[in-house]
Amino acid sequence: MQGDSFKNNLHLHLIVFVWGFTAVLGKLITLSAFPLVWFRMCVGISIIFVYGLIVKAPFKISAKTLVRFALAGLVIALHWFTFFQAIKVSNISVTLACLSTGAFFASLFETVFYGKKIVWYELLLSLLVILALCIIIYGDFFVALFSKIAQGPFSFSVLSQAIESTPTGNGHLLLGIVIALFSASLSALFAIINGKFAKEYNSVTISFYELLGGIFFFSLYLLFKGEFTVGFFTLSSSDWLWLFILGSVCTGYAQIAAVKVMKTITPYTMMLTINLEPVYGIILALLVFRGEEQMGYTFYIGAAIILITVIINGVLKNKAETAK
Numbered sequence: 001m002q003g004d005s006f007k008n009n010l011h012l013h014l015i016v017f018v019w020g021f022t023a024v025l026g027k028l029i030t031l032s033a034f035p036l037v038w039f040r041m042c043v044g045i046s047i048i049f050v051y052g053l054i055v056k057a058p059f060k061i062s063a064k065t066l067v068r069f070a071l072a073g074l075v076i077a078l079h080w081f082t083f084f085q086a087i088k089v090s091n092i093s094v095t096l097a098c099l100s101t102g103a104f105f106a107s108l109f110e111t112v113f114y115g116k117k118i119v120w121y122e123l124l125l126s127l128l129v130i131l132a133l134c135i136i137i138y139g140d141f142f143v144a145l146f147s148k149i150a151q152g153p154f155s156f157s158v159l160s161q162a163i164e165s166t167p168t169g170n171g172h173l174l175l176g177i178v179i180a181l182f183s184a185s186l187s188a189l190f191a192i193i194n195g196k197f198a199k200e201y202n203s204v205t206i207s208f209y210e211l212l213g214g215i216f217f218f219s220l221y222l223l224f225k226g227e228f229t230v231g232f233f234t235l236s237s238s239d240w241l242w243l244f245i246l247g248s249v250c251t252g253y254a255q256i257a258a259v260k261v262m263k264t265i266t267p268y269t270m271m272l273t274i275n276l277e278p279v280y281g282i283i284l285a286l287l288v289f290r291g292e293e294q295m296g297y298t299f300y301i302g303a304a305i306i307l308i309t310v311i312i313n314g315v316l317k318n319k320a321e322t323a324k
Contacts, residue, residue, distance in 0.1 A: 008261055011257065015258050016276055016277050018249060018250050018253070019277050019281075020096075020276075020277045021280075022246065023096055023284075024092065024288050024289075025242050025245060026084040026092075027087055027088075027092055027289065028238075028242050028288075030236065031235070033081050033084040033085040033088055034221075034222075036084055037077055037080045037214075038215065038218045038222065040080065040243065040246050040247045040251060041211045043243060043246070043247020043248060043251070044247040044248070044251030045211040045212060045215065046247075047247065047251070048207050048208050048211065048252050048255065048256065051252065055204065057205055057208070058202055059205060059208065061201075061209065065201075069206065069210050069213055070209065070212065070213025070217070072213065073211060073212065073215075073216075074213055074214060075193065076190045076214060077213075077218055079183055079186035079187045082179050082183035082186060083187075086177075089176040090173050090176020090177065090180070091176070091285070092281060092282065092285035093285060093303070094176050094180065095183075096285075097136065097180075097278055097303040097306055097307075098177055098306075099180060099184050099278060100184075100303075101129055101184045101306065102184040102187045102191070103310050104125065104126050104310075105185040105187075105189075106188035106192060107313075109192055121312075121313070125312060125313050129309055133181075135298055135299075135301055135305070136177070136298065136302035194206065203255075207256070211251075278303070278307060282303070
């Protein structure tokens with residue numbers, strides 16, 4: 001029914017809004033990225049386990065399937081770790097802008113692993129994304145260069161003057177972008193892996209064992225580093241509050257609700273709506289942190305180019321699918 005369709009679309013926007021809020025929580029929590037993700041998974045798996053008991057989800061799986069889920073859990077755990085690390089290194093706006101490149105990484109992986117033919121518009125749009133990232137990183141340089149050229153003809157001396165007049169100290173920005181792009185690639189890889197699992201297994205079962213795998217691998221690392229001390233579990237009341245919201249609402253609820261909504265909404269609608277996550281996240285970051293997240297106008301130009309290319313990619317893919 002039309003009313004049900006509207007409710008499902010509204011619910012999807014709420015889920016994407018919640019995902020956008022994840023970045024804000026990551027900055028509010030004072031923990032470093034690794035323990036932050038470990039606590040997030042522990043809270044999330046607790047919520048999913050209780051929900052699984054209520055709905056009587058099938059938790060019994062084979063040892064081979066358990067290993068596959070655990071390895072997928074390592075991928076999503078590393079994605080979350082690099083996501084929050086990028087936020088800590090740079091900021092929310094830069095991280096979310098770079099995370100929008102996930103669709104292009106997904107296309108690349110499909111080409112490499114599944115022999116999908118290279119599509120011309122994906123290659124062109126990927127080049128536009130690279131241009132947008134250059135604008136984000138070197139926006140000040142381009143502004144200085146064009147202002148110098150406007151004053152006279154181009155020469156090497158003009159180029160030298162533009163470099164000298166460009167503000168320095170963007171090393172953290174560049175590092176944050178590199179980490180965020182790696183995070184986006186892990187997100188795309190996880191989406192491809194989970195797409196295969198979703199056709200065979202219950203969504204609650206998948207989510208539970210993936211988080212269990214992530215906790216297992218991260219716990220091994222923390223044990224090896226000797227991090228499990230009294231101080232590790234001694235958190236401020238505000239950190240416990242934000243972690244509970246992150247693990248329950250942004251992980252447990254969002255994971256289960258997203259799978260439920262996917263049963264009634266087309267993949268195309270799902271993808272386009274998810275593309276709004278950076279928009280919601282950046283707006284929330286500006287409202288919560290104000291000046292800390294305020295970027296120069298060249299950043300917003302680059303971020304807008306990335307978002308537009310992702311939307312164009314979705315539209316062209318939808319046309320290609322409907323034409324088959």
